[in-house]
Amino acid sequence: MRFRLLAAVALLSLAACKQQPSSELPGAVNGARILAANGDEWLSYGRTYDEQRNSPLDQINQGTVKNLGLAWFADLDTARGQEATPLAIDGKIYITTAWSKAKAYDAVTGKLEWEYDPKVPGERGVAACCDVVNRGMAAWGDKLFMGTLDGRLVALDRKTGKEVWSVVTLDQSKPYTITGAPRVIDGKVIIGNGGAEMGVRGFLTAYDADTGKELWRFYSVPDEPGKNTADHLKKAEATWKGEWWKQGAGGTMWDAMAYDPELDLLYVGVGNGSPWNQYYRSQGEGDNLYLSSIVAIRPKTGEYVWHFQTTPGETWDYTATQHIMLADLTIDGAKRKVLMQAPKNGFFFVLDRTNGKLISAKNFVPVNWATGFDVATGRPIENPESRYYRSGKVWLGSPGPIGAHNWHPMAYDPLEGLVYIPAINSAFPFLHKPDWKPNKHGFNVGLDLAAGAMPADAKIRAGAIAATTGELIAWDPVAQKPRWKIKFPGAWNGGLLATAGKLLFQGNMAGEFNAYDTATGKKLWSFDAQTGVVAPPSTFRVNGEQYVAVLAGWGGAWPISAGVVAEPQGPIRNHSRLLVFKIGGKGKLPDPGPYNLPPLDPPAKTGTADQIADGARNYGQFCSVCHGDSGVGTGVTRDLRRAGSLGDAKIWNQIVIGGALKANGMISWKEELSDQQAENIRHYVINRAHQDKALGMK
């Protein structure tokens, strides 16, 4: 291992490294510095190119963690989901926050060094399927790089936070977004995008770190026949049917990347189809390459090398954009260079990363779309009922579109040989929508999204809540089985960090930030973060002291869309903050006081039964993905049952049709809804509020 590491360093290092600890190399970040990182710094998204999120630091360990305390904290100026990994370079911490803002702090004192706001237009929020989040920055040379929600890639001067260059990476007339962190390989800044719920075509682009010049672009799905020049796209055409390109076909690469410097391969996770329903995307047939695949790309040229498709003919939003992690494992007595992923479809994949061949696949939560994988063919053994567009009946699929695992990063512990997965148990009623046509705004997935709305029935709700849980799973990737598990009452919990101190750090929706024993899962330390924590922590060392940093702040796809099952413990408030811990830290968070959620006190019922039913249909189609299933919002975005405008038809219309709150992301829906349809949604929400009040909701 050591030999290989040094060989790789030699390969990349032209000037920099003489095996000094990285903290003695202030200044430019380069491949040698990232490869030689000894844990003192956190230089790239997953710390190292293999994205193991494992730190060799052990000052904070099972013996000392009882003395771990808050060194300092910083309040953030947004109250939406916070998902970024803090970078730590030369004694400074760099974060991004909701709405694609960036901030730099002195790692020891917490002093704000600079902040940057790209001023993303609020209207862009409607294109974001999953909250206006950002997962962080990449560092190279003396610059930092980040994507913005409206599709820019921005280079900032690391010292001053001033913009050095900015490029628009995508067609801003289409509903693309960027929420993922870029990676930089050998001076090439690589960035993807999202939007496959709305109707776009996914691609990855590389830019020159110095100038912002575009170097290459890799498309994940074919354009219409005759327009594809790349060999991998020409090959993919045969796996599609009909006029797939009309809705973009999807395949957005919005999160996972990893890099092997010896093989010189960049691994990227590809997202779901656009629309979800394969009937409308590809006449219900074909593998639809390279949806839901892991692709290996040559980072110098963007050239395709190999792929592995985790879900052929994807039709359930089963992306393979989830965390990709590289490791060398001993399997059947042989050392293997593997790639590991636990994508939304619920199977843990171990691939040979030299060629993309499947070594093993095993489900890490209960799933019902497939019974297993055939290792010889690399294909799933599908449950025929799962293709809901053939039956036209509701199919209750597990996992649901939120996945068995979403974007929340895993972590690897080489001491225990375990991969830790922030997993989800979820289900979703998939129902084909006859005569579906895409809309200009909002989700375009080809499903009847209103059909599965949660009824006002206490028993059904309790059942749904009980069936929707989160799990922290310690997974043995060689044996393909869990060693230990911790179950959480809610699905959406934090990303992970494992350390040589034999500690596993994770925040959760109950507002805890915890440290567990990596071997057993025993909870050894806990901090009250006063808000849901979904972001992954990072760790670093300055002046001989080890720190752990994490962003707190509740939000993301699940909190905004999942309604009553999103927060089984009651509404979770968003206190968006950067929290930084060290041994002996004595900092205290201020008393948060009571959570003054507006009461569930709706105006008198309005509307006829037909109007309410019409409102329910359009709420399900246009509103639920941001304001919560069945009108049950969580407070990250407005809980409409408690909105002041609910009792005033005129103000309601000014918002829904007039676009009065577009700066917050609430655009005008006049291209989709008539005045009467908007008013019917108000009738529906009033009715829902009365039903929930009768059920005893506060």
Ligand code: CA
């Ligand atoms: Ca998706």
